[in-house]
Structures are given as structure tokens and as C-alpha cells.
Amino acid sequence: MNRTLTSLGVLILIVAAAATIRLVHLDNRPMHTDEAVHGAKFGDLLEKGSYKYDPHEFHGPTLNYLTIPVVRMGGGNTIAQTTEVQLRIVPAICGILLIAGLWIIRDAIGLRAMLCAAALCAVSPAMIFYSRYYIQEMLLICFTFFAIAAFWRSAQKGAVAKFVWLAIAGISIGLMHATKETCIIAMFAMFVGGLYVAVLSLIAGNGWTRRKMISLSIAGAVVLVAAALVSVILFSSLFTHKAGISDSITSITGYIIRSDGEGSAGNHSYPWYHYLRIVTWWQVDDGSIWTEMLVVILAVVGLIAGLIGKGCGKVSIPFVRFVGVFTVVMTVVYSTLSYKTPWCLLGFFHGMILLAGIGAAVLLRIAKPAPLKAVVAVVLLAATSHLAWQGWRGSFSQCAEPTNPYVYSHTTWDVPELARMVRDIASKHPDKNAMHVQVICADNDPWPFPWYLRDFPRLDIRVFHKDGRILPWQLAPIIIYRPDLSAAVEDTLTIKMLQTPPYSWYNPAAKEGQDPRSWELRPGAPLSVRIDRAILKQYQAAQDKSK
Numbered sequence: 001m002n003r004t005l006t007s008l009g010v011l012i013l014i015v016a017a018a019a020t021i022r023l024v025h026l027d028n029r030p031m032h033t034d035e036a037v038h039g040a041k042f043g044d045l046l047e048k049g050s051y052k053y054d055p056h057e058f059h060g061p062t063l064n065y066l067t068i069p070v071v072r073m074g075g076g077n078t079i080a081q082t083t084e085v086q087l088r089i090v091p092a093i094c095g096i097l098l099i100a101g102l103w104i105i106r107d108a109i110g111l112r113a114m115l116c117a118a119a120l121c122a123v124s125p126a127m128i129f130y131s132r133y134y135i136q137e138m139l140l141i142c143f144t145f146f147a148i149a150a151f152w153r154s155a156q157k158g159a160v161a162k163f164v165w166l167a168i169a170g171i172s173i174g175l176m177h178a179t180k181e182t183c184i185i186a187m188f189a190m191f192v193g194g195l196y197v198a199v200l201s202l203i204a205g206n207g208w209t210r211r212k213m214i215s216l217s218i219a220g221a222v223v224l225v226a227a228a229l230v231s232v233i234l235f236s237s238l239f240t241h242k243a244g245i246s247d248s249i250t251s252i253t254g255y256i257i258r259s260d261g262e263g264s265a266g267n268h269s270y271p272w273y274h275y276l277r278i279v280t281w282w283q284v285d286d287g288s289i290w291t292e293m294l295v296v297i298l299a300v301v302g303l304i305a306g307l308i309g310k311g312c313g314k315v316s317i318p319f320v321r322f323v324g325v326f327t328v329v330m331t332v333v334y335s336t337l338s339y340k341t342p343w344c345l346l347g348f349f350h351g352m353i354l355l356a357g358i359g360a361a362v363l364l365r366i367a368k369p370a371p372l373k374a375v376v377a378v379v380l381l382a383a384t385s386h387l388a389w390q391g392w393r394g395s396f397s398q399c400a401e402p403t404n405p406y407v408y409s410h411t412t413w414d415v416p417e418l419a420r421m422v423r424d425i426a427s428k429h430p431d432k433n434a435m436h437v438q439v440i441c442a443d444n445d446p447w448p449f450p451w452y453l454r455d456f457p458r459l460d461i462r463v464f465h466k467d468g469r470i471l472p473w474q475l476a477p478i479i480i481y482r483p484d485l486s487a488a489v490e491d492t493l494t495i496k497m498l499q500t501p502p503y504s505w506y507n508p509a510a511k512e513g514q515d516p517r518s519w520e521l522r523p524g525a526p527l528s529v530r531i532d533r534a535i536l537k538q539y540q541a542a543q544d545k546s547k
Helices: 002-023 033-048 062-073 084-109 111-123 125-131 137-154 159-177 183-203 210-235 243-258 274-280 293-308 317-336 342-366 370-397 414-428 487-497 533-546
Strands: 437-442 459-464 478-481 503-505 519-522 525-532
Touching: 002 084, 002 111, 002 125, 002 370, 033 062, 033 084, 062 084, 062 137, 084 111, 084 125, 084 137, 084 317, 084 342, 111 125, 111 293, 111 342, 111 370, 125 137, 125 342, 125 370, 137 159, 137 183, 137 317, 137 342, 159 183, 159 210, 183 317, 210 243, 274 293, 274 317, 274 342, 293 317, 293 342, 293 370, 317 342, 342 370, 414 478, 414 519, 414 525, 414 533, 525 533
Parallel strands: 437 459, 437 478
Antiparallel strands: 478 525, 503 525, 519 525
């Protein structure tokens, strides 16, 4: 009992440390395009009270619905009143629950392995980074883990508690489905892992009696009913959009087609080893080296120990084997798919962390005599500290650097800086935030400007067509556009400006001798800004006066 209480105390300390690094300065990084899109999608739910599932984009509704109470508690009623911090709190909480929830499986993997897994999950650069990211991935990983943990508890408890845990497992599966379409990969891996353990049980002579079959059927019914109920409620938008229910099933086909690497915003095709390269050894040119090799090595130790059934101590070998098979299947499937974005690796990497906790406990258990055990403990502690340093570097000092393996096609600092400049100019303009601002984009990709200028009601998004046409428009005081679209944009501007006040290029951040057009939306995606010269002079005069 004393050991259990001590372990609980240590786990609480780990959770507190993990919560700190996941919750502080959540607005320290520019909003990624995906975050901005999901923020706008959430804005429709917040302001209009309605949500309609789109089977082609945006994934499931859980992220949106779970964000509502956070924003409401913060006093937000419109998207303009919503902050990056409020949005990112939801995945941060899920990242924290992943660690706290390990207490549920303490009997399955042992107290020492539980604490090791908690520490590794707390400091993992990948887990920290995407716990601070307003996308669905961390929610999916959290619900998947709780489904697995609940299944485990249901097998250990009496009749009443068994059905409570089965209901929790069903609710978790329903939330998985309502979070992201790739949940089918995790469900498949769970099925394969469960089947593997069941076959080993049969081989060992533990036959399935009629009573067991009836009990299993009832358990399955409880899980299915709970999962279906949660899924239907969310996809139907609280029974207001019935088409969302069928769309949630048919949408899977579209995402299977995308698995070849072609996404809605470009190609994301990479070789099979791309994810493993990210977590084992990542370096861009002469930039910083990133590695979570410790987790991979310890996971292999835990996997082998579980498969051979030795060195694990007082743990549930079937559970360890289940986690091992689940993780291997997830790793193989995600590596096989051509479509790869770095946050998708969380699906199998969390399984690796669980196995790594077991692997660390195995090494500490078999290390004898005491001096050798001390050496192993020191090495593990040093390597974990190195992970923690990388975790801090990845989410703080290098949180938007292209050399960071978890920064993917990310918004540059130019965008929030440009948004601040637009606000400053608007504050001197007679229309204030109602000032007309135009963003000319290709392929309907203006993001994340709609988020950063969400309080500008006259933000005017203009689509540039491949045939050189721009939708009918009238020049605004500020025009933001991609100079690499076509010469037709410049030609159109030239023609328009013959009848309007001349415009100037402007970039207050440009250094001496630097091209004043050198803004960037994302690395390699330049931006140009044109400002009405008269308005620019007024703004610059006000700036000089304030100095």
C-alpha cells in the first residue's frame, strides 16, 4: 500500500510538470493553417450554434464541441473574442489526461513501468508540441488510450463495475470515431491485438465456454450501443443534422483515396521510413539534431520482453502483448501509407511510449548487482533529461523553426506581424476595424489570415484563378497577395491604379537594403503588401510621433 501511495504521489508530480509545460504561453507560436481553419470552423458553432459535418474536410466534431465550454468560461461569445490560448487548451488537457490516465493500467504494466511511461510521455518533444496544437490528433490518441484502458479494467472487475468500464470503452470509441476518420486504423490495430491475445489464450488451453461467449456478446453489445450513441449525437449535431450520421461512414472512402499522399492543400507523400526518421534522428542541413531514440530503443526492449514473457515482473503479459501488437500494426500501417504529416505519428508513438515504460522497468529489474542498476538508472535519467530539453526547445525556443521536425509547412512570424501592422493602420483609419482589407490567394488558400484578421468584418478574400482571372473587385487600402501567382495580378493592379491613388510596397520589418516585399506566408511562400500611399504616410507620421 505504501508503495502504491508513493507511486501515486510521484505520478501527480509528473502530471503537474507535464501540465505546466503544456499550458504555459500557449500563444507563443503562430497559428498553423490547419489550426486557423479549425478555429474558423469552431467560430461557426460558437456564433451560429450550428455545426454540419463535412465528409471531405475538417474531420470530426469533438474538437469543436469540446472547445465551447472553454471559450464560454473565458467570456467569449464570438470568434473575435476567442484567443489562441483558449483553442489550444483542449488538446493540452488531452495531453495531460494521457499521462494521468496511466493510473488506470497500473496493475497491467506495474507501478515502475507506469511511472517510466508517464515521465517519457511528459517530456517527449512530439507529445508536448502537439499537445499545444489545435488539431484533432491529440484528442484521437487520448480517446484511443482510454478505450484500451477501459477494456482492461472491465476484464478485472465484478459485474457492475465491468459494465461501467465497458460503457466507458464504448464512449471512448464513439469519441474516436467523432474525432478523426483515421480512427479506423487504431480500431483495426486494437482488433488485431485482441485477436492475437485471444488466440494465444486458446493455444494455452483456455477454451471459450458457452458462458464466456454469452458474456462476450453482452459486453460487445454494451460497447457498440455506447459508441453508436456518442457518435450519432455528435455527427448529427445534437440531432439537428441527420445527414452527418451517414456522411461519417461514407467519408472514410474519401480519406482512403487520399492515403496516396495527395491532400486538399498539396502533396504530403513521403517514403515509408519518414516517421521513423523523425523520431530517431532528424537534422536539416547543419541545424539542430533531434532524436527520441530513447523511446524507440526502450520500446523494442518492452516488446521483446512481452513477447517472450520474461523479465516483466508482476505485470499482465497478455496486456503487454496486446500493446506490442497494437503498436507494431499501427507503425506498419502508418509507415506504409504514402500520406504523411508529422502529427500522424502520434498514433503509434504513444504505443511506443507505453512499451518504453515497460522496457525501462525491465532493464532496471534485470540489472544486477546494485552498482549496475544505479548505472542503468543514471543513464535513463540523463537520456530522459535530454528529451525534456528537446521538448522545451521544440515548443518554446524553436517552436516555429523549419528545422524542428514537428514544425510542418508552418506559418512564419511575418503573418502575425503583418496582422499587427494592419491593426495599427486601421486604428488611424476613419473606418477603424471596418477598414477594407483584401487578400488575393490561389486555390482558395488565404489561411491563416481569416483567423488573424477575424475581427475585420470587411476582410475581402479574392480568389485568383489559373486562367488569370481575379473575381470582380475594387481596390482596398491594404492589399495582401502572393506575388508568385501570375503577372496577371500585377497587370490588374496596374490597370486599377491608373484610376486610384498610387500604392506602395511596405514592410516595416525589412532591413536596410532588403526588398520591402520580403514577407513570407510560409517558408518558400512569399507575400507582397500594397498600401495606399496617403494612408501609409498618415500611419508613418503617427508612428514617428509616438517615438
